[in-house]
Amino acid sequence: MKICFYPGCSFASSAGYKESTDAVCRKLDIELAEIPDWNCCGATVLFGENKLRALALSARHFVLAETMGFDEIVTGCNACYATLRKSADILSEDPGLFQQTKDVLKIFDLDLVAIPRIRHLFEIIDQAMPEITTDKYRDVPVAAYYGCQLTRPHQDLDKGDHPSMVEKFLEKIGFAVTEHSAKTACCGASHAVIHKDECRPLVQRIVGEMDSKGAKAITTVCPLCQFNLDQNQSKDAGPYLPVTYFTQLAGLALGLSPKELGMDKLLVSAAKVLTRP
């Protein structure tokens, strides 16, 4: 299977997201066709600043993907996912803005014609992963962290506030699941960089909740979620739960080594919990 992949700005530099995604996709025969010369998606902030500019940033990828012959764009970041979907929704519903965006892109010799379907990498991996029947990791209760933008506002992947698709995925690939109440709680998102003191308690609440419900590891589907949960623990007092990417757990389940999956980059080490002889 070949998919049109939009990595977004933090994919390659995050703690093993790229390594694990590449390794797992190789194993599952998924070819990631990266959009050439991709640009910033504008994240969530640009829409408030300049709607047309925000739309044009997303729509540029829509044209590039179409030129590559795809009608779907896959991304592994919740913010990219939400931003691209928001643009796709607006451009499908508002013919006026569609025309304006089309006019902007024309300056760059790009012709906006079709709006692709936006999908999250999780959907692709979840579909492709076989059921893992070994009990190698059954003793590791994992808490899934969805972040705020994967299931909201769009609630078509799962329930908005209390989703369960990642838990089902974890069960399928041989991990134990910790049910908890922080699945979509706010981690501070990009504010964690500038407003550290305000955001640290938010993260502490999330990891504290997971810890108190018995989790031994956390898994995320987004680079910023991973970063916030990981780095705030490594600096503060505990509870030191390793914060993995779902692709890293998928890789382990498929028998790949932690090194191949870039897990040595995690700030809170996963070695104790996830290393198997």
Add this chain to the structure above:
Amino acid sequence: MTSQMKPRIGVYVCHCGMNIAPKVNVEEVVDHVKDMPHVAVARDYKFMCSNPGQDMIIKDIKELGLNRVVVASCSPRMHEKTFRNALRTAGLNPYYFQMANVREQASWVTKDSIEATEKAKALASAAVSRVVFHQPLLTREVQVEKSILIVGGGIAGMQAALTSAQAGYKVYLVEREPSIGGHMAKFDKTFPTLDCAACIMTPKMVDVYQNPNIELFTYSEVEKVEGFIGNFEVTVKMNPRYVDMTKCTGCGMCMEKCPTKKIKSEFNEGLANRTAIYTPFPQAVPNVPVIDPVNCLVLGKGKKCGACAKFCESNAIDFDQKPEYKTVKAGAIIVATGFKAFNPGSIGYYGYGRYPEVYTSLEFERLNNATGPTSGKMVMKNGQVPKRVAIVHCVGSRDQRYKKYCSRVCCMYSMKFAHLIHEKTGAEVWEFYIDIRSPGKNYEEFYNRVQEEGVRFVRGRVAEITDMTDDPKDKGRLTVVAENTLTRRTLRIPVDMVILSVGMEPALGADNIGRLLGVSRDADGWFNELHAKLAPVATPMNGVFLAGCCQGPKDIPDTVAQSMGAAGEAIAMLSKGFVTTQAEISFIDPDLCTGCKSCIGACAYSAIGFDDVRKVAVVNEALCMGCGSCAATCPSSAASVRHFSDRQIMGELEML
């Protein structure tokens, strides 16, 4: 006076005090129409609907020999009847009248005075042009059945039944549950007086049961409705109870012996269990159990049990019962189908269904009720008494994503809860509200009283209910997250129990009842009354009336008042012994009808039959509502609606 006579029209332009006159230049309107063909006289007057106004018309008819009248004033829904009666008094057929609505359609809705006047001129001259073609029409009197059928046996239906029966009318009361009583039977106390609901409810239930004028159909549904105002024929389906009502003594032995004991009790909102053979609650009326055919070992699972039959001393158990149908005649129908509570499960961030200590208000009513699962002890699922309780207002109500409307009762019952919790447990109570709505008699006083008792009120919609805690000592408790919009601070309040004050939705099956009776519903599913202010219990369907929450959320006092009103309206309609049918109905010209039957399918009131001998469609004049669907559908122009002929409508349009 016949239509062949040369028309002599009187036109009267009303000032309606200050409603029409200053905006619309009435003198100009009079000038505009007075020289139109056939107009004999045109005048303006301050209040045409007043006695002097009507007398002016009557006098002109007599003295000037008018044979047509136009009044340019308000909506025909307001005063058409008034002026038609004036014509009748003067000896003129009332249908020689046309009304131009220059108030709702001109003065009230037009900013510019000149524009409003032009509009009024057009409307008035259109009416003049139309009235020329009016024909005299006759109404008929139809005998009525002096009985009333009531759908729904909650407090609304029961009260309507008692009032109707008191007036000597035969009442058929149809309730789909095994017992009458509805939601009110589930309540413990009622606001703001804190009367014991059972104390004021159960005697009424017994009254209904014992009243010789009331025939009670419980565990029954309305299956089919035929006929028309004064002469409805209603088929009631009586679901099998599998217990012979004539033999059962209500001893309760069957329920004691039933081995299937762990079925969630609907009456107790799933907080207690019942057996497969059961009465919903101990004071059920009638006190005859039903067997739940899904969970019964014999009926549902095909097993040999029959414990109930074995121990029944009066041989009342009958596993072979089938549904029975009975057709009754009723002159009027009162719909009292009530409401259902909003299910908060769809609001993910309130955690209902996930956290055991999050209750709906109906669940809490049971928890607080002496006959409820805890015998009225206000305790959590672990048996402990809560120390702090949060009450969340407007759950499902006043929310663009769920129900936009205010459910009207939640503020008051929430404060009732607060008072009762405080009184019974001493727990701290927090009310999270958007606005407090306490507009009933002694309601505001109750609000003040609860505030004085120390209940904390936070103005802010609750954002989240979670078991995530910041402080380890709160582990196991719930945290309510909300913004106090008065202090602009975010609150995280640890509590032991949360009550979601859920709003009201139309009862399940209301859509079906609406279809059967031809009563329309609004966008939210509540039944439409005929007029929001002046006909709040009647419906556009003649002879069908509304009582209680089926028409919109209401508290008990309003429900009881409306029920008495509905009964009163029904009685007023039936007491004469006959009803007058409307004259503006469809007429199918047998000479033009090709017998294609298109109109029969188009008629929403089943008012068109087919004459197999002449091969033409025939209108049942008693059923026809004059909607005009047949006239619009008829390919050969055989169908037309009296008083809405092509000539009349074209005449009107020419001047607009």
